[in-house]
Amino acid sequence: MTKSYTKAQIRKITSRFGLIPIKSSLVSSLYRKNAVIQVKTKKGTYALKPFSRTKMVRSNTIQQMEQAASMIRLLKKRKYSYMPAWLPTHSGKLWTTHQETPFYVSQWIKGRGLENAEDFEKLGWALATLHASSTGLHRIGSGKSPTFQQLRIWKNQDRLFQRKISQISRHDKEYGNWYNAHGKDCKRLAKRAWKDLQDTSIVKLLQKEKRSPSLIHSDITIPNVIISDDGQLKIIDWDRVKVGSVYVDLAKALMNTTQFNPEFVQSLLKGYQKRKPLSRTERKMVTALYKLPREAWHASLHLNRSRNREILDNWDQSWPLRLQIIHILQEWAHA
Numbered sequence: 001m002t003k004s005y006t007k008a009q010i011r012k013i014t015s016r017f018g019l020i021p022i023k024s025s026l027v028s029s030l031y032r033k034n035a036v037i038q039v040k041t042k043k044g045t046y047a048l049k050p051f052s053r054t055k056m057v058r059s060n061t062i063q064q065m066e067q068a069a070s071m072i073r074l075l076k077k078r079k080y081s082y083m084p085a086w087l088p089t090h091s092g093k094l095w096t097t098h099q100e101t102p103f104y105v106s107q108w109i110k111g112r113g114l115e116n117a118e119d120f121e122k123l124g125w126a127l128a129t130l131h132a133s134s135t136g137l138h139r140i141g142s143g144k145s146p147t148f149q150q151l152r153i154w155k156n157q158d159r160l161f162q163r164k165i166s167q168i169s170r171h172d173k174e175y176g177n178w179y180n181a182h183g184k185d186c187k188r189l190a191k192r193a194w195k196d197l198q199d200t201s202i203v204k205l206l207q208k209e210k211r212s213p214s215l216i217h218s219d220i221t222i223p224n225v226i227i228s229d230d231g232q233l234k235i236i237d238w239d240r241v242k243v244g245s246v247y248v249d250l251a252k253a254l255m256n257t258t259q260f261n262p263e264f265v266q267s268l269l270k271g272y273q274k275r276k277p278l279s280r281t282e283r284k285m286v287t288a289l290y291k292l293p294r295e296a297w298h299a300s301l302h303l304n305r306s307r308n309r310e311i312l313d314n315w316d317q318s319w320p321l322r323l324q325i326i327h328i329l330q331e332w333a334h335a
Contacts, residue, residue: 003101005037013048014041014046017087017105019087021040022041024037024038031307035050036050038108049105049239051064061102068240068242069104072241081232082129082233084108084234084236085107086104086106114227120258120267121271123235123268124267124270125272125275126233126271127253127268128272129275130217130235131216131249132275133214133215145207146213148209154292158292161296164179178315185293189292193292199281202288205281205282215242215244216243216246217241217249218241218244218249219239220249220257247285254286255295260321262325262328290325290329299311
């Protein structure tokens with residue numbers, strides 16, 4: 001059930017951060033109603049965010065909030081400038097709880113979305129700067145390859161998808177035709193990607209990755225990147241920041257922001273490699289990860305959600321564009 005918040009509750013929470021609201025309003029995101037509360041004060045406008053737990057991690061909500069706050073402190077210490085500033089409470093913590101829900105407060109970034117090649121080059125640079133924040137993370141990392149851990153999860157999703165194809169083809173008239181038309185395409189593309197990921201050079205890269213953990217955002221999407229009114233790029237919604245795979249983070253950013261536009265893809269990679277050059281093996285890794293039809297896997301498990309039905313409905317249009325980008329990435333990988 002979606003939560004709502006009264007003015008008295010908002011006033012009580014924000015007072016712990018030294019803020020007195022003049023006006024507040026609930027703002028929904030693409031995936032969640034009342035995802036953030038915009039709070040206008042004499043000091044400026046801020047985002048009051050109820051922290052949402054990710055179900056993919058076993059730790060509880062408070063533990064995940066503490067983990068995210070520790071990463072934000074680390075980035076602040078390293079003067080990472082591509083995120084909104086988080087406000088501390090009177091006690092110095094970066095978050096507080098109200099009715100067992102963690103909340104944090106950050107600057108409200110006013111601006112526009114990604115529009116041109118220059119914007120995507122800025123995003124590539126900002127993402128690479130984040131991924132370069134690895135010094136001292138040996139105390140936080142688990143000692144395992146984060147890319148390998150993510151691949152295990154995606155392998156299971158691929159298996160579930162393949163089992164789901166036959167079920168939906170028989171029992172779901174609306175989407176049975178979709179799976180008959182595109183199920184084989186998804187299976188073929190995934191098979192190519194899994195084969196690429198078994199390359200000896202990539203296996204060695206995964207072994208090396210364990211020794212150099214990096215921070216990732218985990219949710220680089222169009223709504224989460226803003227070009228502020230003063231022209232600065234800001235990445236918002238840092239609930240999922242963690243030690244993880246830079247290759248997965250980059251591949252997902254390419255998929256979730258560039259809208260299959262070749263110029264945007266090339267600009268993002270250009271900006272990224274200006275800050276953090278990638279070896280040929282690393283480029284092969286990102287290309288293979290991009291090939292995986294993750295949207296189809298996820299959407300097939302939750303056909304009752306309108307967002308997932310929309311993804312499948314748009315597949316006819318996006319499929320040839322995806323293949324075009326894959327071709328561009330393969331040329332980039334072998335350049």
